[in-house]
Amino acid sequence: MNAQSTRFTVLQRALHWLMAVGILAMLFIGVGMVSTVMPKYLPLLEAHKTLGIVILLLALLRLAVRFVYGAPALPAAMPAPMKLAAHLSHYGLYALMIGMPLLGWAMLSAGAYPVVLYGGIRLPSLLPPNAGLHALLWQAHVWLAFAFFALILLHLAAGLFHALIRRDGVFESMAPIAGPREGTTPAE
């Protein structure tokens, strides 16, 4: 992508929307499974672990793609604090996309649990068993999950704010399909 490009590449947009669905599903499965003792607890737990590893792999791929293709510049007219907030929130989103699955995996390892995914795939332990470490990782996993959801809501609100109010092309840069305004001069 060159500096003048106004949109993310097709690969980046595909990864963004695929992961958006995956991460939202992940957060809902997580908060749902820890609130039930019904038989669905077990398939939810298995889905949570499996999806977590898929998200980790996609996030690493996405980070690599970002280094290769970069991102469209934010509009020059955007106020500096808003640009800073945009940059910081994206660092946070990347850190959580990669950090949360690792925290979960490490938490299970420290808790001496086998890590078994869908289809009976067994992952090695990341850490030796340690009760204190398990507690720390569990608390981090729980609180960061709520922080992650809050950050996603902020990201969603900001995206809609760009799309509906600022109308500055930032939303269109990641929109799954080209909007009516793409590549045309403004109407009226």
Place this chain on the structure above:
Amino acid sequence: MAQSPPPTSRAAIGSLVLIAGVVAAAAGAFAYTGGFLSPERLTPPKLVGALAPPGGPALGHRRNHAKGICFTGSFQSNGQGAALSKAQVFAKGDYPVVGRFNLGTPDPNAPDATVRVRGLGLQITAGGQVWRAAMIDPPFFPVATPDAFYALLEASHSKDPDAMKGFIAGHPEFATFAGWAGSAPFMASYAQDAFNSLNAFLFTDAAGATHAVRWSYRPQAQPEPLSPADFAKLGPNHLETEIAERVAGAPQRWTLVLTVADPGDPTADPSKAWPEGRRSVEAGTLVVDKVEDERDGPCRDINFDPTLLPDGIAVSDDPFPAARSAAYARSYNLRTAEWKDYPYQAPASPAAGSTVQP
């Protein structure tokens, strides 16, 4: 970047309302999924909280079956279990074991004779896969469903004098358990107790056929059944002292008996024992050859979650293993977070003095 004219202020206000609505809807859906809007939902925190005695839980300890002692040993598989499950643990061989004898009480200091239910937590490792189980000595479970178990806990802690009467009226299966609890003798040793899975699991054999199975570890030691009064005379911590001394003298053994359901047997209700005469397979011998105090023993930080199963064993339509897994995870998360409250440095219990190996 593509620019569009700014919206009119009226349209902008409409857009802001729309954005706020989308965010609020998403947050509401999340809160609903997490049960924050459903106080009546039976959640793991609620179920585990209901186990606590009136004075609150014993911090740092398991929320139930809190009094226990660790052991190590092996499972000597004779190969017969392979007829029912392809799990490596049923191939002939010796597999390492970590386990825990325990009492079904939330109080880690409860006198032995005050506790009716005894348990066995077990982890067998075979072929890189673990099989964890937590079994108890009654021949059937007190109630048929996890909801009924919660109702039992609520009733037993209720200040309403009619609460238990009301519970029993609504859960006739409990009378069977109460009959056992009132009449079964107390064995003089953990080594004389049979420990039962009660829950049914699905075993898959090498040909792909599945079998609903319940299992028992049956003691090879000679039983010494005692009346509650005679058992109480042995002392408040007799069981741990006794098993430590007994194992120090000689390894103790239990036979693993797998019992296969006939078509129509209730697999989803552990309060109903299966009729006699079912096909059974003796799959091997549990050998306990070292007992260690829990404080720094190998079982302390293990969650004996009965859904941690090797390939070849899976949960059935019995709703308990899932509920137990959810509740055990909650208990484990709480007690590891309370590790500062756990008596790592406390003086050794009376039992610990005799855990020294010969």
